[in-house]
Amino acid sequence: MPTANLSQSAVIIGAAVPRIDGPLKTTGTARYSLDHDFPNLAHAVAVQSTIGKGRIRKLDVSAAERMPGVLLVLHHGNLENVYRTFQRAQDGSMAETRPPFEDDTIYYWGQYIAAVVAETLEQANAAAGAIRVEYDVEAPDLRPDLSEGFTGTRESSWKRGNPDQALSAAPVAIDETYVTPVETHNPMEMHGTVAVWDGDNVTLYDSSQGVVGHRTVMSEVLGVPRENVRTISRFIGSGFGGKLSPWPQATLAAAAARQLKRPVKLSVDRRMMFCNVGHRPHTQQRIQLGATHDGKLTAIRHDFFSETSLLDNFVEHCGEQTPFLYSCPNLEVTTAMARRGVGTPAPMRGPGAVPGLFALESAMDELAIKLNMDPLELRLKNDAERDEGTNKPFSSRHLKECFTTGAEKIGWKHRTPQPGSMRREGKIIGLGLGGASWGAARIPATASVELCANGRICVRCATQDIGTGTYTIFAQVIHAKTGVPLDRIDVFLGDTTLPDGPTSGGSMVTSAILPAATSAVDSAVMRLLNVATLTPGSPFYGMKTEALHVANGRVHARQEIAGVKGVALHSDDVPAAHPPADGVPFAELINLARISSITATGHTTPSWEDPKAQPYSMHSFGAHFAEVEWEPEIARLRVSRIVSVFDCGRIINQKAGANQILGAAVMGLGMTLLEEKRYEQRTGQPINGSFADYQVATCADHPDLDVTFLDYPDLLVNEYGARGIGEIGMAGVAPAITSAVYNATGVRVRQLPVRIEDLLQSTIVEV
Ligand code: MOS
Numbered sequence: 001m002p003t004a005n006l007s008q009s010a011v012i013i014g015a016a017v018p019r020i021d022g023p024l025k026t027t028g029t030a031r032y033s034l035d036h037d038f039p040n041l042a043h044a045v046a047v048q049s050t051i052g053k054g055r056i057r058k059l060d061v062s063a064a065e066r067m068p069g070v071l072l073v074l075h076h077g078n079l080e081n082v083y084r085t086f087q088r089a090q091d092g093s094m095a096e097t098r099p100p101f102e103d104d105t106i107y108y109w110g111q112y113i114a115a116v117v118a119e120t121l122e123q124a125n126a127a128a129g130a131i132r133v134e135y136d137v138e139a140p141d142l143r144p145d146l147s148e149g150f151t152g153t154r155e156s157s158w159k160r161g162n163p164d165q166a167l168s169a170a171p172v173a174i175d176e177t178y179v180t181p182v183e184t185h186n187p188m189e190m191h192g193t194v195a196v197w198d199g200d201n202v203t204l205y206d207s208s209q210g211v212v213g214h215r216t217v218m219s220e221v222l223g224v225p226r227e228n229v230r231t232i233s234r235f236i237g238s239g240f241g242g243k244l245s246p247w248p249q250a251t252l253a254a255a256a257a258r259q260l261k262r263p264v265k266l267s268v269d270r271r272m273m274f275c276n277v278g279h280r281p282h283t284q285q286r287i288q289l290g291a292t293h294d295g296k297l298t299a300i301r302h303d304f305f306s307e308t309s310l311l312d313n314f315v316e317h318c319g320e321q322t323p324f325l326y327s328c329p330n331l332e333v334t335t336a337m338a339r340r341g342v343g344t345p346a347p348m349r350g351p352g353a354v355p356g357l358f359a360l361e362s363a364m365d366e367l368a369i370k371l372n373m374d375p376l377e378l379r380l381k382n383d384a385e386r387d388e389g390t391n392k393p394f395s396s397r398h399l400k401e402c403f404t405t406g407a408e409k410i411g412w413k414h415r416t417p418q419p420g421s422m423r424r425e426g427k428i429i430g431l432g433l434g435g436a437s438w439g440a441a442r443i444p445a446t447a448s449v450e451l452c453a454n455g456r457i458c459v460r461c462a463t464q465d466i467g468t469g470t471y472t473i474f475a476q477v478i479h480a481k482t483g484v485p486l487d488r489i490d491v492f493l494g495d496t497t498l499p500d501g502p503t504s505g506g507s508m509v510t511s512a513i514l515p516a517a518t519s520a521v522d523s524a525v526m527r528l529l530n531v532a533t534l535t536p537g538s539p540f541y542g543m544k545t546e547a548l549h550v551a552n553g554r555v556h557a558r559q560e561i562a563g564v565k566g567v568a569l570h571s572d573d574v575p576a577a578h579p580p581a582d583g584v585p586f587a588e589l590i591n592l593a594r595i596s597s598i599t600a601t602g603h604t605t606p607s608w609e610d611p612k613a614q615p616y617s618m619h620s621f622g623a624h625f626a627e628v629e630w631e632p633e634i635a636r637l638r639v640s641r642i643v644s645v646f647d648c649g650r651i652i653n654q655k656a657g658a659n660q661i662l663g664a665a666v667m668g669l670g671m672t673l674l675e676e677k678r679y680e681q682r683t684g685q686p687i688n689g690s691f692a693d694y695q696v697a698t699c700a701d702h703p704d705l706d707v708t709f710l711d712y713p714d715l716l717v718n719e720y721g722a723r724g725i726g727e728i729g730m731a732g733v734a735p736a737i738t739s740a741v742y743n744a745t746g747v748r749v750r751q752l753p754v755r756i757e758d759l760l761q762s763t764i765v766e767v
Pocket of ligand 1: 209239240241242244345348349350351504505506507727
């Protein structure tokens with residue numbers, strides 16, 4: 001239950017409130033899933049296949065079973081009572097739908113083939129190394145061209161007008177293919193599960209982005225009623241989408257614990273993070289754009305392949321933003337899945353949009369060059385006034401202002417389009433830009449608020465804080481409504497015994513919890529006012545509740561306040577007419593009434609059931625501007641600046657919000673210049689499946705970052721007007737950087753990441 005201090009006088013909604021859970025994390029007090037220890041805890045280690053495709057001919061576990069401390073070796077022959085899940089949109093399913101060890105077939109390198117459980121981790125590791133496997137080996141299909149061997153069906157996802165006719169008639173056209181590689185999530189906290197059975201009930205400590213969905217899925221997998229499963233995930237070292245659904249290690253830990261009647265811990269190590277818990281799939285996207293000579297788009301075709309595994313149908317929806325980002329009468333987006341011998345992919349920060357907008361925005365940049373037009377002007381000229389994909393008006397769209405504000409901040413007017421034409425301090429400078437968008441919606445949520453007799457307020461919701469600031473957002477809302485200081489607000493999240501809350505996915509938690517939290521606290525306050533007027537001995541006894549209100553954590557009589565009319569929306573709105581000593585502390589009234597506490601529950605109704613929201617297309621927008629420095633003599637490229645301007649509705653917490661965009665910009669930089677998981681083509685083994693070899697952007701790589709929020713409330717989403725912010729910041733970074741790279745070097749990189757070999761093609765060889 002994180003708590004913290006903040007001056008109550010601040011206007012808290014929109015303020016840069018530090019994380020209330022920050023001290024718990026920085027002092028090591030926060031307990032992550034694998035920090036949970038129990039008497040008699042046994043340790044499991046998963047064993048991975050060392051081939052990429054084939055069959056297990058013989059699995060010899062006899063030596064392992066005889067080793068010291070070994071309690072159980074699970075495998076295809078003895079894993080009991082685990083089931084497949086039913087794929088449902090609401091409750092989710094296992095991320096890899098095949099239960100572990102279901103058959104003796106190997107679908108990808110690193111697939112779990114056994115799990116050893118022992119008294120200690122060392123004993124389990126040693127025994128895992130003693131398992132002998134014989135395989136019938138086949139060659140995995142890892143062909144790098146996703147169009148090769150394609151036998152599936154290509155689906156038309158969006159269509160309007162006649163794009164093919166418009167393309168052939170277009171005076172200016174672009175037809176290019178853009179490729180993004182496999183990228184891995186690699187959050188700081190790795191996946192892992194501690195499973196504890198108590199009779200027929202099981203508690204799962206799992207690093208999860210959605211405890212409610214996790215519980216439902218695990219109840220199906222284990223074949224036990226939902227009410228017998230409790231999932232706990234109180235602190236999470238991020239997930240980036242890799243923890244949206246449970247992975248097989250949860251099944252193995254729970255099944256082993258059930259079979260042994262002992263608590264079992266199973267941790268996914270960093271090497272396994274590259275095999276067994278998803279990745280952003282490889283994409284290959286052909287973009288065709290048609291335009292008039294003066295730069296009006298006449299046609300867009302976006303035909304893409306998205307890689308998936310042999311086991312599951314996963315699609316990276318690269319074309320989701322294409323129908324509405326720009327105005328264009330003729331358009332088609334088509335989707336195709338290409339099967340390869342890899343593990344099942346998963347959503348990763350900005351799924352679809354991030355690779356999709358790399359392609360679309362790169363093509364826009366190339367079109368601008370072909371038109372001899374400023375790429376900023378091309379964006380402004382083709383801005384969409386309504387969502388032409390769904391034919392609905394936008395609830396709130398300020399993409400143009402994102403572009404113009406960012407241009408102003410980075411000094412776009414000084415940019416010259418000729419590659420290599422800008423110099424500074426012995427380096428060549430390039431400038432580029434990229435647009436971003438991400439959907440918004442209000443998903444269902446329930447939260448409860450308890451006004452306690454000890455003067456504290458407890459908020460409860462079975463959502464979770466994956467590091468984005470959800471604990472703090474709840475506390476801000478309660479403070480805004482009651483004036484109770486943050487250090488007297490306790491927020492409980494990440495436990496399925498709490499009221500059902502949303503999965504931390506799709507950047508939708510903040511917009512989902514705000515209505516539930518505000519209605520819960522409003523109802524609790526209303527009950528408090530009833531108690532104040534109905535309790536004999538209360539100074540407000542016999543008064544009407546309308547005559548009272550709550551501020552500074554106290555109940556006040558309204559008529560005492562000169563000049564304040566009507567109901568104040570937030571306590572912040574109440575002028576300083578209240579010296580803090582005025583009124584009666586809420587806890588005094590609760591004690592006077594001799595009740596233990598006052599609790600109320602609030603719900604968020606989903607936007608798709610809201611007649612006011614239904615007619616609108618709801619999205620966030622943004623733009624990144626990148627500056628690169630190129631030193632051709634030593635082939636050194638650095639991203640020196642990223643200016644980001646975002647339209648994500650009203651920002652509830654400037655600090656947490658800006659941190660999301662900053663982190664996403666750095667992650668986008670890593671995507672552009674560093675990240676690529678490579679497989680050994682004959683075996684399917686990840687070649688760079690470790691942090692020694694797989695590069696991510698670090699502090700040493702990060703440029704000068706500058707984030708601006710336009711802060712226009714989108715009141716159709718919730719009363720504060722907040723939309724989501726977690727994923728959008730990663731969209732648009734890659735095309736901004738590759739456009740800047742072109743501006744500096746004259747080299748167009750269409751296949752990420754940008755390699756030195758690409759840059760060596762530059763004909764600009766000296767400064
Ligand atoms: Mo996000 S990829 O829905 O965690």
